[in-house]
Amino acid sequence: MNEEREKRAGLVVLAGRPNVGKSTLLNALVGEKVSIVTPKPQTTRHRIVGVLTRGHLQIGFVDTPGLHGGRSNALNRRINETTRASLDGVDLALMLVEADRWQPDDDAVLEAVRRSRLPVGLVINKIDRLARAELLLPFIEACSKRHAFDFFVPMSARREKQFDPLLKEIEPYVPPADEFLFPEDEFTDRSVKFLIEEAVREKFMLLLRDELPYSLSVTADNVEAGPERIVAHATVWVARDSHKAIVIGRGGATLKEAGQRARLELAARFDTPCELRLHVKLRRNWNESDSALRELGY
Ligand SMILES: Nc1nc2c(ncn2[C@@H]2O[C@H](COP(=O)(O)OP(=O)(O)O)[C@@H](O)[C@H]2O)c(=O)[nH]1
Ligand SMILES: [Mg+2]
Known part of the structure; x- marks a missing residue:
């Protein structure tokens, strides 16, 4: 990449109900495990930033716990607050859904993302689990009726090695900057x-x-x-x-x-x-x- 190009630096929040693959995507993008992954909800409890620096472009991906329904104890309430606050001060939201179906909990996430008035790209994750590839287009069409998403990227966060198509979609939303937000050799804001x-x-x-x-x-x-x-x-x-x-x-x-x-x-x-x-x-x-x-x- 051309080193002379103007720097761009920004924050992109990963939004989505628990278990759609936000932390998996974050780790894959950054190329390091910065956020833990299990098949259970409430795996992520904090706001964690994973940093990707490529040439002139630096993106801090903000992992969020996701909105938790169900039993409301102090921890769940705190987790939901963390998730809502993560939408502040970022440049773009990536909303993740699972490729096979739109679930009621996805509506709650979409509602929160809409209220933030951020541009929103939809990542249709886990396409490896689709029974037939032909199901993808009708699913994208159905999603586009729910919201005027700014772009769509189908993928498998678990299998993908190469994220150029996604980064290409994201780049226009990352503002020009004099300085990067994080040191270039850093993968996360966490200790x-x-x-x-x-x-x-x-x-x-x-x-x-x-x-x-x-x-x-x-x-x-x-x-x-x-x-x-x-x-x-x-x-x-x-x-x-x-x-x-x-x-x-x-x-x-x-x-x-x-x-x-x-x-x-x-x-x-x-x-x-x-x-x-x-x-x-x-x-x-x-x-x-x-x-x-x-x-x-x-
Ligand atoms: N089959 C499949 N599983 C995935 C994919 N991405 C994530 N997962 C799995 O989904 C589960 C939840 O992932 P995680 O990243 O913790 O979801 P989060 O709660 O949204 O952060 C884990 O068991 C992951 O291995 C994918 O692209 N395909
Ligand atoms: Mg997570």
């Missing part, structure tokens, strides 16, 4: 501490079933991230007494397995040995309490 917490939470979410993943939180209390190795102490917070034993597992098996998986992933990610010490602590009903949420980083 090593945050990435450790999230890696640990992801592993528990993948290992545990039912209600539990939604009432776990992780804080890294002590992180030494040197060039030789990373040493971290992390606390897994549970909301109920009975959850403690489940998180620890028989003979400590679950705790060990989650710790092992997180450690290997972080070591590969930061290209340095990683030592993780995990503790499990009870903070009764932390997900129902605003002050506990603040202390746990929400």
